[in-house]
Amino acid sequence: MPGESLAVFVSSGSTGAARQRASIAISFGFLSVFMVGCQTAQDRQLAIDAGMNARLERYNGVSMAEFQSRTGMLPIDAYPVSEGRVFVFRTVPVCMTLPATNVTPMITRAALCQLLIRAAHKGGAGTADKWIIKGTAHAGACNNLPV
Template sequence: MAYVSDPAASPVVPHSRPTQRQRARRRAWLAVALLIAAPLAGCQTTAELEYERSQRLAAFEGLTLARFMGATGLTPSDAYPITGGKVFVFDGPTVVSTLPATQWTPAVSRAAACRLLISARVAPGVAPGTADSWIITGTSRTGPCQTVPI
């Protein structure tokens, strides 16, 4: 019995070059695969995005409120005193999300806004009452803050 590796004894016909139609089909499948894979290559999970946003907001800790306002363009809408300082409230834009109507349910809309709470203490040696007299000591946020420039 002859070994399969012996070309003279092998009943297998060597492969011919692919036809033009086969090459076109391979290119089409490759294009489809690339179209599917390309958007997935740069995806980030919601947790990763939230972590990055929290890190960017935490980077302002230790800076003055004036630097925060200059970097983001946001101004406080309210402030209230706490022991050792103040909490400044920044309200972001309202975001409306709507679920479309179906055959059995009406359309439902919901409005929400981002709210940033920035706690700050008085800077030593600076005249009180101005934005650069407050040092940021902590930050928190609620709501859809993806549109806020932080």
């Protein structure tokens, strides 16, 4: 680990050059910890997205009525495509706030999830039980979708 080898390096020398090398090593150690933290956050989000995609894929072949009864979500819009319709679902916006500092103002950002469900009509009346899910796509803050 960078901190362990750094402690040995710093205690082994007391000259000015050794102190300069130690400060460079400390800076590099903090930078490497920061970079690992960024990669970990990105990897975590990729894992969350993969889990979400797997949960959404389970609805392929299920009717829109079944999807709505399982999740409690209702579409806010739909538009026609060549193989049927795309149903649009949006969640309630989630607000995230960064507190103010001495040099920056407080920043609030709202994010929401948009879920698109591609469905094909299997004939008969245009009711939700006649629309069969063929695929899904999502964007935004979808970590807490009830699927």
